[in-house]
Amino acid sequence: MKPLVTITDVARAAAVSVQTVSRALNNKGEISPTTRDRIVAIAEQLGYRRNAIARGLVTNRSMTLGLLVPDIANPFFPDIARGIEDRALANGYNVFLCNTVEDPNREAAVLALLEEKRVDGIILCSARLTDDRLLPLLRRHRAVVLVNHPAPPEVAASVRVDDAAGTQQAVRHLHATQRTPIAFLAGPAHAHSSQQRTVAYRQTLAELGMALDPTLLRQCAPDAEGGYQAARALLAGTTPVPALLCYNDLVAVGALQACREAGLRVPDDVAIIGCDDIALARLITPALTTLRVDKSAIGAAAFGLLLARIEGDGTDAEVVFTPELVLRASAP
Amino acid sequence: MKPLVTITDVARAAAVSVQTVSRALNNKGEISPTTRDRIVAIAEQLGYRRNAIARGLVTNRSMTLGLLVPDIANPFFPDIARGIEDRALANGYNVFLCNTVEDPNREAAVLALLEEKRVDGIILCSARLTDDRLLPLLRRHRAVVLVNHPAPPEVAASVRVDDAAGTQQAVRHLHATQRTPIAFLAGPAHAHSSQQRTVAYRQTLAELGMALDPTLLRQCAPDAEGGYQAARALLAGTTPVPALLCYNDLVAVGALQACREAGLRVPDDVAIIGCDDIALARLITPALTTLRVDKSAIGAAAFGLLLARIEGDGTDAEVVFTPELVLRASAP
DNA sequence: TTGAAAGCGGTACCAG
């Protein structure tokens, strides 16, 4: 552990006071350009790097954010993270990217740890905690933005995707192309977006005069394995299933695999629609019809809302993105 | 910005000194169980949460690590990150997961930022900086582990995959199944693993008495788009290409797509081998023959080495994993 | 077993 250069060392080397060094380094306050340049040069030469810990203690700002995602292996979240991190770095913030691996307890633990680390704000994607546990934890943070989860405006701003609109588009498309009845692999029960889409699914079926067959509505883990298992179980039934609406693209990939193993052709025997339009969706065969959302824009919007809250003017409380149905081979 | 409870507040409420509270909270030093429990209860009730910033300033330990990956959207890295983060959290560390988006300058910037944040150590995966820029930056850090990149032991420990062995297995398999000549989509020129594999590719061809056709050796971006472009360019040539060895699975997915568009059947007209065995590899059609490495184990090993270095006994300097060829439909 | 005081490396406030 090599002894690091401190601001005092720089001050001594430059024969000035520490405050003068501080002013030079931060380029603020009244200071003559001459001394500033001289000090900056000396600091550079000494290999000085400022200590964000010490600075954070006095400024009460860590210039650090927390980002929680339920599963970083789902390409949906790296894309959002990218949108956030790009803007965060540009604004001088570092991001703790925390994978809660779909585990509510880990989500709670991470929220507490981030509080100890005194992050300036957090962005929580697709919360898995129930509100009674979640909200008290969130309230302790200085600024919070939720992605895909509602919250009282005094607790958090939110960025969400219009789940109802997306589900409606997908169901209508399947209905219009004569692929009924429509099964729905609905994702995890505790996910808010799953609940919203389930409501929309039921409602749209009703609007179109279709009966709801409860056996065609199944929850599943929001990954390929979950989709595979759920689809297998579904296909084991006696009723043929000509259309499969999936919680996300990974679920759709798993379902596709299950269909293939069951000897069903996609889209001839079964049409499949995913959600998110991850990069993979157009690279597999058949390419996946899916609901596209602009993940990078979601990330950027979330950061924007968070920054506004950190800086005090938490005016805009909600941004909504509307998904767009992208037709590809799996459900033309 | 709500006023947070400090250790002083707790001390006042419990009518003891701050040191006693500190001892109670950390459960160390001599303290009577009675007062300790009383203090802990009061702290809890006041909603006290300790301040890692203040604590880090005095202990000179941030309990924070930095993890740099070139592209978090490549499923290879989330798997490694998962292996690291699981063990890090279990040991009380938080991880800054930083996506350098294949950009050397961003890598350098992040390395500097992490230094300001006084992370206790960093794990850098697949460095993109050249050693002359990289090493000075690394030397400034207290503990460093490199994944897929060599380094002098006094600068960093390293975890690597035996690229030569993997490449050799793959080339031999393609040769044994009569699929020659063999093209190689080698990934980014500045990646150490790309260089190693290129050497092994040449060497193995020579050992097997095959001529090297330079037009069959192409660099590419290490993602699906890169594989797609490189494969397209390759297939535009006049020579048929019966075998395609790819830098990683994403490159292979892109190459697969290019082959399909060119009207080539996989594996009948072209055999394709990927690398990493990401989850996707067995979910696409045809399933991908690939070189499997245990990503979670790589992450765990990297964390283990880092912890050893942080705690001072940086004895083991290198861990090597050997990839295993997994035969699937794309190159049976 | 507990407490008083010093100080980690900065920044902020005021004086010169």
Next chain:
DNA sequence: CTGGTACCGCTTTCAA
């Protein structure tokens, strides 16, 4: 324009 001093919240050292 520059310097002195207090202090952020906590742990460490030494006394009591």
